[in-house]
Amino acid sequence: NSLSLREAFDRETLSPLTCFFIAAEGLSCLLKSSSQSSVLGGIKVAPTALAVNHLLFADDSLLFFKASVEGAEAVSNLLNSYCRASGQRVNNDKSTIFFSRGCPQTTRDSVKLAVQVHKESLSDKYLGMPTDVGHSKNGTFKYLRDHVWEKVKGWMEKLLSA
Structure with a gap:
């Protein structure tokens, strides 16, 4: 069936x-x-x-x-x-x-x-990512690298303080 x-x-x-x-x-x-x-x-x-x-x-x-x-x-x-x-x-x-x-x-x-x-x-971003990257990929994705680094630093602080 x-x-x-x-x-x-x-x-x-x-x-x-x-x-x-x-x-x-x-x-x-x-x-x-x-x-x-x-x-x-x-x-x-x-x-x-x-x-x-x-x-x-x-x-x-x-x-x-x-x-x-x-x-x-x-x-x-x-x-x-x-x-x-x-x-x-x-x-x-x-x-x-x-x-x-x-x-x-x-x-x-x-x-x-x-x-x-x-x-x-x-728009400037689609699904959180830039829509127009151009030739300067470092500048375009800098915010992403900075955001990830801030997360890693937070994890390191928690691990080191424990």
């Missing part, structure tokens, strides 16, 4: 979080299969690293794609397919888009129109 995903959720056999993970895995698989495309190739943190085209968090998704109308249309089509299959939908009013520094305004406007996301912003 197998239950459908909806029946299992209704009977509280599956938690909402488990259902989210199952749906998120579907989106992840779609994005991975599309990563062969040059427009959805993603970003690399180093020349020899694998490209990453998406990151999924509890209730948040980050998609990385080439800032072009083709890339935006590919992402839009992919998300539409996912929404039709999963019953979920993208909240464009809560969505934001971020472009690299050298991206021309005409490209920005075309991409925002294609994905129907008009809010262009990214």
Whole structure:
């Protein structure tokens, strides 16, 4: 006797979080299969690293794609397919888009129109980490090093005073 995903959720056999993970895995698989495309190739943190085209968090998704109308249309089509299959939908009013520094305004406007996301912003930090590191990694992550060092000093004081 197998239950459908909806029946299992209704009977509280599956938690909402488990259902989210199952749906998120579907989106992840779609994005991975599309990563062969040059427009959805993603970003690399180093020349020899694998490209990453998406990151999924509890209730948040980050998609990385080439800032072009083709890339935006590919992402839009992919998300539409996912929404039709999963019953979920993208909240464009809560969505934001971020472009690299050298991206021309005409490209920005075309991409925002294609994905129907008009809010262009990214806060200074996302999940506690800086969003724009640049070339000065020491300066950018100094607060993190200082915070860890303060914790270590506190532990050392407790151990030495005991």
